[in-house]
Amino acid sequence: MRSAALGEARFAGPGALWYRGGMDRRAVCLALVFVLVLIPTAPAQSQTPSLEEVAARLEQRLQTLRSLQADFEQFYHPASQSASLHEKGRFTFQRPNRLRWEYVEPEAKIFVYREGIFEQYYVEDNQLIRSRLTGGESGTEILALLAGEKKIRTSYAIEAGPPSSSSKNAMCLKLTPLQEGEYTSILVEVDEHTSLPARLVFTDLAGNSTEFLFKKPKINGRLPSGAFDLKVPPDCEIVDELSPDPDWDWPAGGIP
16 A cells, blocks of 8 residues: 555655646756756856856856756655655656656656656556647746746846855855745855756745655767657556647547
8 A cells, every 4th residue: 555655745746747736846847947047158167156156157158058958856845744745756857848768666667758748657656648839837937048048137136045054155046036936045055166056946836845756867869769758557547638729639539
């Protein structure tokens, strides 16, 4: 029987952004946004850059980022409980809007977004859930950030965050959305030598926080063929939650 903690961990993943309930789910996909933008554009300089310079560097890098792969650890800290949920996995991004989150611990699950379709596969349940994103969902805002369509400096108030508790070589920024949403702040710790994210913390309106640690990034590397294909067993249960898209030209055989 699935434990209560593991069940909650399942709902805290990025797939929950478009399908599952819960305030913490937005933070997971938002994490990907800031991992993708916090990429170095030049060697570290002896003089610490200003907040405005860091923000400008993030936006500039988005325009040239082609792909990214990295290992991640995720910690979900619910406001109402003392126990945290811990997950591990690997994610892949390809410009302009292909994403893959593959969890390996404690529950195996895979989330893939491509060509307007979002798929969630839960290995233990052998269940695949498919849905379509529309312009009114918060998930499309995240994709706009990945594609460089949304500007960080005009979407967030940027200030210095608290000193890093994990690394003396990390810089911390606090980002506050200018428009009210599901989260109140994002802390971004960036190593001053590599300009890579060391730690991210998203806090939602209910006081829940989702923390990420990112390791072994591979930037603009060659992705394997089929990196965004999601293959499931023949007896997999498929749940379609696809909403009609007025701009989608459906094939003769129906829903793909």
